[in-house]
Amino acid sequence: GEDVEQSLFLSVREGDSSVINCTYTDSSSTYLYWYKQEPGAGLQLLTYIFSNMDMKQDQRLTVLLNKKDKHLSLRIADTQTGDSAIYFCAGNSGYALNFGKGTSLLVTP
Amino acid sequence: DAGVIQSPRHEVTEMGQEVTLRCKPISGHDYLFWYRQTMMRGLELLIYFNNNVPIDDSGMPEDRFSAKMPNASFSTLKIQPSEPRDSAVYFCASSKQGVPMDEQYFGPGTRLTVT
Numbered sequence: 162g163e164d165v166e167q168s169l170f171l172s173v174r175e176g177d178s179s180v181i182n183c184t185y186t187d188s189s190s191t192y193l194y195w196y197k198q199e200p201g202a203g204l205q206l207l208t209y210i211f212s213n214m215d216m217k218q219d220q221r222l223t224v225l226l227n228k229k230d231k232h233l234s235l236r237i238a239d240t241q242t243g244d245s246a247i248y249f250c251a252g253n254s255g256y257a258l259n260f261g262k263g264t265s266l267l268v269t270p
Numbered sequence: 271d272a273g274v275i276q277s278p279r280h281e282v283t284e285m286g287q288e289v290t291l292r293c294k295p296i297s298g299h300d301y302l303f304w305y306r307q308t309m310m311r312g313l314e315l316l317i318y319f320n321n322n323v324p325i326d327d328s329g330m331p332e333d334r335f336s337a338k339m340p341n342a343s344f345s346t347l348k349i350q351p352s353e354p355r356d357s358a359v360y361f362c363a364s365s366k367q368g369v370p371m372d373e374q375y376f377g378p379g380t381r382l383t384v385t
C-alpha cells in the first residue's frame with residue numbers, strides 16, 4: 162500500500178495543545194482519517210476530513226489538510242491526561258484504509 | 271449492539287502449531303477487515319470481505335495464512351504452521367459499507383504470541 166508517515170512520539174503537558182503530524186503519498190485518497198487507540202483496545206474513529214477541505218473543527222479537535230504537500234495534522238486543544246493514547250492517520254485506498262504507524266501521545270500532569 | 275467481538279483475546283502457542291482467530295462483526299455490516307499490528311510495521315491490512323466474499327487478500331503474508339467468512343456473522347483467520355514472527359495483535363473490523371462511505375468499527379484485538 163501507499164506510505165503514511167507519522168512521528169512516533171509526542172509528549173505534552175496537561176492543558177497545552179497537541180499537534181500530531183502525518184504525511185501521505187496516495188493522492189487518490191478521498192478521505193483522511195484520525196483514529197485513536199487506547200491501551201489494550203481497538204481503534205476508534207476520532208474525526209475525518211474530505212480531501213477537498215482545508216480544515217475541519219470538531220470541539221477540541223482541529224484537522225488541517227495541505228493537499229499540495231500531502232500533509233495532515235490533528236490539533237487537540239486543552240489536552241487532558243485522558244487523551245494519552247496512540248493516534249493513527251489513515252487514508253482510504255479503495256474500500257479499505259491505509260494506516261500510518263501511529264503517534265504515541267503522552268500527556269503529563 | 272455488542273460491537274465487533276474477537277476471540278480469544280490472548281493466545282500463546284508454540285512454533286509449528288495451528289492458530290485460529292475468530293471474529294463476529296456487527297450485525298448488518300457488509301464489510302469485514304482483518305488487520306495485523308506490530309511495532310515494526312504498524313497496522314497492516316491483511317484481507318477484507320464484502321458480503322462474505324474475499325475482495326482483496328494482497329496483504330496476506332504467505333500461504334501459511336488463510337481467512338474465511340462462511341456466513342455474515344462469522345470469520346476466521348488461520349495460521350498454519352505458526353512462527354515466532356507471527357506474534358502480533360490481530361484486529362478485526364467491520365463496516366456497513368466500505369470506506370470512505372462508512373466508519374470502520376474495530377474489535378478489541380487478539381494478542382498472539384508464538385514461542
